Amino acid sequence: MAKYRECKNPTCNELVQFPERYCPKHKLEQEQKKEQERKEKSYKKMKLYNQHNRNKEANTFYQSKQWKQTRNYIINRDNYTCSVCGEPINNRKIIDHIVPRRIDKSKELDENNLWTLCYRCHKVKTDIEEQIINSPNGINKIKHISKENWIKYIKERIKK
Structure with a gap:
């Protein structure tokens, strides 16, 4: 025999089948509330990062x-898709500097130095970037890696 319980919304007496917690009406409200809380938490986290961790000059720029x-x-030029893997980007839109801004500020608004990346491809690029920068003559190497080469390096790393 199926188990039932009352909807967890304090103003609702509708019965829902276990393991559900909310009736269909309040389930949608609860999901929207959780999504809003997630967005607020993410916003607060980013705000704290910007205030305390990010370089002040970089924060002003961004x-x-x-x-x-x-x-x-x-974002519009790249049609809301990752420039490396082609995945559509819905929520976490990362515009990346091909030559990092901290290395060449003259290219910080250069459209040819910017591309849209998904979170995964951006993480891979950042990891590769750090390895190269920490190698001998790394900063000079980073300045001369083309967009096409970055695509190749990122795709190779993702395959592994």
């Missing part, structure tokens, strides 16, 4: 009107 306009242009 909050600038110029960057936001350029960022939106790049």
